[in-house]
Amino acid sequence: MPKIKAGGIIRNEHLAKIGVLSVPDRPGLASAVLRTLGEQDINVEFIVQCIDLQSHSHVVLCVASENAGAAVTALKSIQPVVGAQAIVSQPEVALISVFGPDFRERPAVAAGVCEALANVGINILAISTSISTVSCLIDKKRVEDAMLALREYFEFP
Numbered sequence: 001m002p003k004i005k006a007g008g009i010i011r012n013e014h015l016a017k018i019g020v021l022s023v024p025d026r027p028g029l030a031s032a033v034l035r036t037l038g039e040q041d042i043n044v045e046f047i048v049q050c051i052d053l054q055s056h057s058h059v060v061l062c063v064a065s066e067n068a069g070a071a072v073t074a075l076k077s078i079q080p081v082v083g084a085q086a087i088v089s090q091p092e093v094a095l096i097s098v099f100g101p102d103f104r105e106r107p108a109v110a111a112g113v114c115e116a117l118a119n120v121g122i123n124i125l126a127i128s129t130s131i132s133t134v135s136c137l138i139d140k141k142r143v144e145d146a147m148l149a150l151r152e153y154f155e156f157p
Helices: 029-039 065-082 109-119 140-153
Strands: 008-024 044-051 056-064 086-099 126-129 133-139
Touching: 008 044, 008 065, 008 133, 008 140, 029 044, 029 056, 029 065, 044 126, 056 065, 065 086, 086 140, 109 126, 109 133, 109 140, 133 140
Parallel strands: none
Antiparallel strands: 008 056, 008 086, 044 056, 086 133, 126 133
């Protein structure tokens, strides 16, 4: 099978994952979470949100590792206001992103990233895509394995 052409891989190994979990879904939730962090000068480098079958939102985001404690403290301060059942964190995560110029016109690029990681037993903690990038949040300890797997699966310049 021919390799899928891609532009490259970006990695960020200095992240902590934070989840604002099981919040009654309503307009303004993401705004409240992101505004709270912004007011503490904490940059959010990755964010995904989904809604479960009980209409509860789950916001998962990443901040720089050195800001994890302050971010959790800030988010716990709004936990009762937003109605989150839990604020959880996981230090030592990494973001691996495969990018390319024409991903929006090429089916199965995201599937290829997921397959390459699954083939070496890497669990994906969260996924986000854009027109030209597939980003996967993984355990920091598996970054080198992920890089090797993706280099085998994709063709890079």
